[in-house]
Amino acid sequence: MNASTWLTRSVSRLRPDAAPAAEPEKEVASSSSSAPVKKKAALPPRTLNERLEATLRRHGEAMAPRALRRALTELQSVVDARVSEVEAGRRACEVMRWYAALDAAERRDVWLLISERFAPDAKKLSSARARHEAAVGTLDEGQAEVHLRRALASPRARLLQRFTIDPDGMRFLIDLRAELLPQVKGERRFVPLDAELEHLFSTWFDVAFLDLRRISWDSPASLIEKLIQYEAVHDIKSWADVKNRLDSDRRCYGFFHPRLPDVPLIFVEVALVDHLSDGIVPLLDEAAALATADKASTAIFYSISNTQSGLRGVSFGDSLIKRVVETLQAEFPRLKVFATLSPIPGFRPWLAKHAGEMLARLDDKRARALGQSLGSLPPTPERLLAAADDALAFDARSPVRQMLLQCAAEYLGRATVDGKPVDPVARFHLGNGARVERLNWAGDPSSKGVKQAYGLMVNYLYDLKRLDKHRALLAQGKVAVSGDIDSLFLKA
Structure with a gap:
């Protein structure tokens, strides 16, 4: 290689957008001929330390x-x-x-x-651990723990x-x-x-440092726009829609941090009504007559939205509900019932995996009635799932409808992983001490509701006197349910 060729190749390698340097080649046999074909051997990615000590950037690396x-x-x-x-x-x-x-x-x-x-400094940490292990059970244990904590920082x-x-x-x-x-x-x-x-x-973001604030129609427009942007359960479609959610028979509260005063970290929307709501459509109906908030007996939490994905793993939803309940009780002494109207986001994919297992638990009479309705004796998972796509068309006596309700009860009341409910919304509310109160057929007939749970919704009841009891049950791997839900369970 002459000097000119060497300079040309070497200088081109210094350019940020240069192609990778020539890599070692291996000879492999061609499938169409006996002549060997040269193939480049891939180099393993470099560690961060290797990159910091290098001179040139390798192809595929971001920073030189x-x-x-x-x-x-x-x-x-x-x-x-x-x-x-x-x-x-x-x-x-x-x-x-x-x-x-x-x-x-x-x-x-x-x-x-x-x-x-x-x-942390590996040597200091190793020394601190050894010192702490040696000091366990002695008068020096406390000081050794302090030393270990400092090494871990x-x-x-x-x-x-x-x-x-x-x-x-x-x-x-x-x-x-x-x-x-x-x-x-x-x-x-x-x-x-x-x-x-x-x-x-x-x-x-400990709740002790957060402010609970009501968001109303009189709040700054920039704050109301945040509700529209971050609403995660039932999309806000217009300004008329958001005005309806902030009217006199509604309440919306959010947790705010002093460093982010214009953005709610989490917010909850509440409807003040006189009964346990069984569907989202009436609550979102902009033309519905206003309820008299002072005479309301029931507070329905129908939407809870986290706004900051970067705060995943930081829990303040349970404290939000507790604070909102206290605030509502102070403003409306007539309120006695606190419940949710919640989606069941994981039900459809769960049923797709467990339909066969659910069908196997039916008694002969129920299996025969369901099979006749599906046109398959015995009933098959494929037929059940296909029929479920038209769930909203089934009347109250339909065996398919009854089967879907029973499967939903099983999903919410018995399907657990490591002692915790499989459904994420159930996991949140049951972890707060609520109980599964009632399933609502066609509670959410929207395309989203049908896609998630065939239109089903659920009420979680916050019985303020039994929250600790329900948490204790959940700690034992048992889900607190009402008598209505219990009656829907399939035989074990």
């Missing part, structure tokens, strides 16, 4: 080694013990501005840097905390985790960063 080292230096400057909190906050703000301009792949490199290069936590010095820092970290979460399952190296953020958020 030099840019990666510069990014690490900038992050380290934020936690420099020699600078004041004010200066650390200014540096964190600069990092946030720089981060905002990065593309998705470059941001992944930043996550790797924070995860791997800001971990990572520079990563300090780095993240310093971002919050800036007024926009909390918003930055929540958005960062929202973008990070979908990637964690496929990239275990992000787990330390995700765990650190979740731990910090659990402290920063």
Whole structure:
């Protein structure tokens, strides 16, 4: 190779958009001839440490080694013990501005840097653990525990905390985790960063630091727009729709954090009525006559929406309901019943897997009646599931309708994993101490309701005197249900 050729190839490798360097080739036999075919051998991805020590970027890597080292230096400057909190906050703000301009792949490199290069000191941690183990049962155990806690404190936590010095820092970290979460399952190296953020958020967003505020039609338009944006259960279709949900016979409450004063972290919509609601359509009917709130006996929680995906794992929904119940009782002493009208989002996919098992538990009489209705003796899972797609057309005497109600009761009252309800909405309300009160046929006839649960909805009842009893039952793997639900259970 002459000097000119060498220079041409070497300089081209320095370009950011350069193609990968030539890789070792292997000879493989061609399927169409006996002549060998050369095939490139794939190189394994480099570790973060290898990339930081390298000179050139390899094909498929986001940041070049030099840019990666510069990014690490900038992050380290934020936690420099020699600078004041004010200066650390200014540096964190600069990092946030720089981060905002990065593309998705470059941001992944930043996550790797924070995860791997800001971990606790391994040697100090090992020494502290050994010291604590040796001190267990002695007078020095308490001091050894303090020493271990300090060793466990990572520079990563300090780095993240310093971002919050800036007024926009909390918003930055929540958005960062929202973008990070979908990637964690496929990239275990992000787990330390995700765990650190979740731990910090659990402290920063403790309910003791949150404000409960009512959201009404008189609230700022920007806040009402947030309801439209974040409503996750029943989509808000218009301003008339949202006005109906904020009318005099309704209440809407949200939890707010001082650092995010204009965004509810979670909000709940409540209808004040005189009976246990069995369908969502009347509650969302904009033309319906207003109820007299002062005479209402029942508060129906018909929508609860979390707004920040970056706060996943931080629980404050149970505290929200408790605080709202207390607030409503103070305003409306006549209220005696507190219940939900809830979707059953996991029922259809669950039934698709367990229909055969449910059918096998029918007695001969019920199986024969259902089979005759489905046109198949004995009834088959395929026929049942096909018929269920027209669930809204079945009258009260239909064996198919009765079977679907029984399967839904089994799903909500008996289907558990590790002692917890399979359905996510059931898991939330039952974990708060509610009980499964009543199933409502055609409770949500919308396309979403049919797709989730063949139009079925459920009432969870919050019996304020039995919440602890119901929680204790759930801790034993037993779901609290009403007599109506119990009567629907299939034989074991």
